[in-house]
Amino acid sequence: MSEVLRAEGLTRILPGAVPVTLVRDISLSIDHGEFVMIMGPSGSGKSSLLYLLGLLDAPTAGKVWLDGRDTSAFGEDELAELRLASLGFVFQFHFLLAEFSVLDNVLLPMHRLGSLPEEGRHARARQLLADLGLADQIHRRPDQLSGGQRQRVAIARAMxxxxxxxxxxxxxxxLDTASSRNVRDILSDFARNRGKTVLAVTHDPDFAQAGDRLIRLVDGRIASDGDTGTPDAAGMQLPTPPP
Amino acid sequence: MRPGGFRLGLAIAATHLASRRRQTVMSLLGVMLGVAFFLAVSALMRGSERDFIERLINSQPHVMVSDEFRLPPLQPARQLHPRAAVALSNVKPSSEVRGIRGYKQKMELIAAMPGVRVAPVLSGQVILTFAGKDHGVLMNGVVPKLMSGVSDIEDKIVAGSLEALDANPNGIIIGEALIGKLGVKMGGNVTISSPGGQIRTMKIVGLFSTGATAIDEGQAYVLLKRAQAILNRPDRANRLIMQLDDPYRAREIAAEIEQRIAYRTQSWQETSENITAVLVIRNIIMYSVVSAILVVASFGIYNVISTVVMEKRRDIAILKAIGFHTDDVRRIFLFEGMAIGAMGSVVGVGFGLVLMLILGRVEITLPGTTTLVNLPLYWGFDQMVLAAAFAILSAAGAAYFPARRAAMLQPVDILRGQT
Known part of the structure; x- marks a missing residue:
């Protein structure tokens, strides 16, 4: 498989009176179609690494290549354009625009990119929502949906x-257990059946098991990187948190 | 922004405003009142200015040629040696009769200009005497037929007529106020004495009343030829007064005439320069005051947009995360400000027109008169455009700072705080 994402020597230090190192000298490579999980204790730099790989944050040192393109020299607008066309984000909080309908929330990135004609965008948005079991919710507002439904809308928007x-x-x-399982299955489906690369940060070992590969972070560094099935990668050797 | 981006920005801006309906309506009201008062005050001030200028224009000649030169004529010796150092001493002034030389030819030249009517006047101080009472007046020698084309004196005549001077070469028209002062009656005789010693008996053939005491008590009209005889200035006029079809061309016409006939030629603008300068200052003060209303209204807009930016930090973060540019985000909030400005302007212009209609119906009695007059109003479209443009610009200015703040937000800072 070809490489879609590569990081070399990624370090992120938050400046301040006492500088905080979020991520320290991380190098990794992710191939097309991989379903990669990132786990680690709180404060280990999981989200920070995701933001760096997702071009939302700029590293203090190191570089990120997306689909073979070195992004280190890109300006803010070029990075935004790259995120728009090549990356999809799903966060813990759904971040849907409250005043927009489900359909409009999904249409938002398509309108901004403008690569499809108007009818094409609507057809694609409806199809995505139908695939995620939201065909009958498209005209509702986010506050009229359950937590699981909102997260599925956010996934549709990311796609x-x-x-x-x-x-x-x-x-x-x-999310509750049933919704979590649902989201896990959807992301798994994108990776396995639709050839998408999925990179997910999680605390949930069950969710982590859905991935092909598991990267464990400790104190901003990669502690392990391997298949989810290996004991090391599953976190069995990780230090246990203090009682 | 990409093709869909502009509409998308508008749609997001509209949704933000709709979600904060009460604050949006309050901001709209602020702009609306600002625009309406701007318009009403501007209409009143410009209306009164126009009314004043109209009165100013009608009360004096549009252009006037006088019997003097802007620069004293050069001595022949200086004309002959323009580059030489010429010293002259004991120069004896010529004792030529004062007045415009060859005024008839000059009048013909002026009358040939399109849209210009001209009449000669010879004015000079004389003393009117009746029953032992003396009163100094400015005697104006006029040609009645030409005078009616350049002055509204005919409209001010309350007894007799200007043409009566033609019928009676020894006739005189004086102000109604002077009748009481001298104790003379219409049709009575008064004696005129000139500084040169000429004395004539004149018959009062007309009375005028302009309402201005200085004119009604201080001026009189006789035939030009009679004035030339009384003032001992044969074949002279000391003023050529003109009325133009377009009074606002007076300055350029005056310049052209002066260039052609050399005598000092003044437009009404030049003679009223001090007054028009005062009007300019008055306008600056007026626009500063009414603009302040809109500036205050724009603080309301600033407040609303700032609040929206604060409330929508998460939305801004996700928009930027999914690929919206800094400019896209800035534009959304600028749209919001400009939308409030534009909508407030439209409603404000409508309300302003209603205010103007009400003001236009107000009747007042001017001091010293018994006539009821309406407040003078200017109904020009330009002031509506000015009010709306200023409101939209103020709104955009007020929205700019919160919009810039929104555009500078880093999504990762907000995401870190949320997750």
């Missing part, structure tokens, strides 16, 4: 521009 990589930051963090 709107047919991105290369879907980046999910604790996508099941706010």
């Amino acid at each position: 709107a521009n047919d991105p290369l990589v879907i980046m999910a930051d604790e996508p099941t963090g706010n």
